[in-house]
Amino acid sequence: MKLKNAKILIVDDDPDVLLAMKMLLQPEVHQLTTEKNPENLNALISRNKFDLIILDMNFKSALNTGNEGFFWLSKIREQDKDVLVIMITAYGDIDLAIRSLKEGARDFVVKPWRNEKLIEVISEALDKQASNGKSLNVSKSDSASQPNKNGSAKTNTSNLIELIGESEAMQDVFYKIDKIGPTDANVLILGENGTGKDLVARALHERSLRNDKPYVAVDLGALTETLFESELFGHRKGAFTDAREDRTGRIEAASGGTLFLDEIGNISLYQQAKLLSVLQNRHIVRLGTNQMIPVDIRLICATNVPIYELASEARFRKDLIYRINTVEITLPPLRKRGNDIELLAQHFLKIYSTKYNKSGLDFEPSALLKLKQYNWPGNVRELQHTIERAVIMAGTAFIKANELSFSPIEHPEMTNDEPKTFQLHDIEKDTILKAIEKHQGNISKAAKELGITRTALYRRLNKYDI
Numbered sequence: 001m002k003l004k005n006a007k008i009l010i011v012d013d014d015p016d017v018l019l020a021m022k023m024l025l026q027p028e029v030h031q032l033t034t035e036k037n038p039e040n041l042n043a044l045i046s047r048n049k050f051d052l053i054i055l056d057m058n059f060k061s062a063l064n065t066g067n068e069g070f071f072w073l074s075k076i077r078e079q080d081k082d083v084l085v086i087m088i089t090a091y092g093d094i095d096l097a098i099r100s101l102k103e104g105a106r107d108f109v110v111k112p113w114r115n116e117k118l119i120e121v122i123s124e125a126l127d128k129q130a131s132n133g134k135s136l137n138v139s140k141s142d143s144a145s146q147p148n149k150n151g152s153a154k155t156n157t158s159n160l161i162e163l164i165g166e167s168e169a170m171q172d173v174f175y176k177i178d179k180i181g182p183t184d185a186n187v188l189i190l191g192e193n194g195t196g197k198d199l200v201a202r203a204l205h206e207r208s209l210r211n212d213k214p215y216v217a218v219d220l221g222a223l224t225e226t227l228f229e230s231e232l233f234g235h236r237k238g239a240f241t242d243a244r245e246d247r248t249g250r251i252e253a254a255s256g257g258t259l260f261l262d263e264i265g266n267i268s269l270y271q272q273a274k275l276l277s278v279l280q281n282r283h284i285v286r287l288g289t290n291q292m293i294p295v296d297i298r299l300i301c302a303t304n305v306p307i308y309e310l311a312s313e314a315r316f317r318k319d320l321i322y323r324i325n326t327v328e329i330t331l332p333p334l335r336k337r338g339n340d341i342e343l344l345a346q347h348f349l350k351i352y353s354t355k356y357n358k359s360g361l362d363f364e365p366s367a368l369l370k371l372k373q374y375n376w377p378g379n380v381r382e383l384q385h386t387i388e389r390a391v392i393m394a395g396t397a398f399i400k401a402n403e404l405s406f407s408p409i410e411h412p413e414m415t416n417d418e419p420k421t422f423q424l425h426d427i428e429k430d431t432i433l434k435a436i437e438k439h440q441g442n443i444s445k446a447a448k449e450l451g452i453t454r455t456a457l458y459r460r461l462n463k464y465d466i
């Protein structure tokens with residue numbers, strides 16, 4: 001929607017703010033309404049169909065909790081779930097502003113605003129709404145945002161990495177990366193294996209004000225209980241048997257920059273407590289020393305396990321979740337991204353036909369159909385490997401449907417192997433593991449699939465030491 005056709009409501013208890021916005025926006029928009037008292041929101045929304053509401057975050061100047069803004073935001077959402085809301089805050093509290101995005105605001109503006117910036121934010125919000133997420137609307141104005149390299153509506157590019165996607169869900173992801181990248185907010189990235197969590201973490205770092213400082217990624221799932229502390233916190237020579245020299249830990253190495261902790265859902269409660277203490281105190285102590293070393297990190301975490309379910313079962317600390325999830329980015333599974341499958345397939349085709357000197361390769365329509373109909377349990381990573389294999393195998397200028405083979409790793413049932421054992425004990429353990437893997441660690445769903453109660457499943461997890 002064009003700005004000049006928009007009906008906009010501004011709600012702020014500061015008459016100076018209302019006047020300044022009115023003078024700025026009145027000539028630009030179709031209809032402008034200003035309101036000092038948020039109690040009147042309900043009546044105003046029932047009488048008018050606004051396209052966009054600009055809402056103050058702090059109505060009581062003595063109480064800058066931002067909670068009043070959230071309260072009114074939720075009231076607006078209850079009444080009109082489509083209206084765009086842009087929050088304004090005088091206090092520059094980025095955490096509150098980001099929380100408002102989580103709670104359904106489209107964007108936020110910090111007072112005092114630059115007039116061009118405010119108009120740009122409003123116009124972008126209206127444009128995005130109108131295009132229904134089909135075209136990319138990556139903000140270009142924030143200091144650390146990178147321009148879109150090729151201007152394509154389908155990709156969000158930065159210096160080093162290219163994230164492909166035009167589905168609504170991915171447009172949302174790009175929007176958040178642009179918006180949140182330049183802040184220091186902690187980010188939790190959720191999504192199945194191979195959905196691009198690592199890529200998103202890098203994109204956030206690239207867009208951050210720390211992008212000239214280190215980006216340190218740690219795969220927590222790969223660290224044994226004993227390695228965990230020395231890897232993360234470092235150690236002094238002789239601190240334990242294998243500590244042959246002093247070593248800087250990954251957290252210290254990331255200081256000034258970004259620390260990416262992958263597979264955070266897989267660490268033990270003891271490790272969670274250790275991590276929480278670093279995040280609270282903002283310093284580390286190397287093993288074998290008692291010197292506190294201050295650290296300044298922007299933390300990005302990722303997991304493919306349902307972390308909130310783990311928390312409700314007391315297997316993941318809620319206080320740690322609150323530390324790491326200031327903003328959440330959920331990556332949708334590939335099977336829910338519609339046309340992204342073809343887009344990504346073409347992207348990988350280009351890469352691998354160049355790599356294997358087979359330029360000009362294309363898909364036959366039946367091959368594309370096969371790709372679109374498959375459910376991609378291994379997500380983008382599986383698609384990437386499928387296309388690489390197909391390019392290697394392709395005999396003509398067109399990849400045919402039968403040249404696309406899906407990974408047996410994702411489909412053990414397709415291998416048709418004889419069972420490797422007839423021991424009931426092993427078969428049961430194996431079946432349980434498969435059910436848990438299929439449901440990505442979701443115990444309730446795995447138990448349902450196995451036809452037993454959750455308690456019975458827990459008993460067996462214990463029995464088989466899973």
Ligand SMILES: Nc1ncnc2c1ncn2[C@@H]1O[C@H](COP(=O)(O)OP(=O)(O)OP(=O)(O)O)[C@@H](O)[C@H]1O
Nearest residue numbers: 162163164192193194195196197198199304380381
């Ligand atoms: N949107 C995307 N555009 C282009 N390439 C992508 C996209 N998403 C993922 N990929 C590619 O797919 C592969 C898997 O991505 P990535 O490692 O980021 O996934 P992940 O979610 O971190 O996986 P895991 O859960 O196994 O750690 C990588 O090679 C990555 O470059």
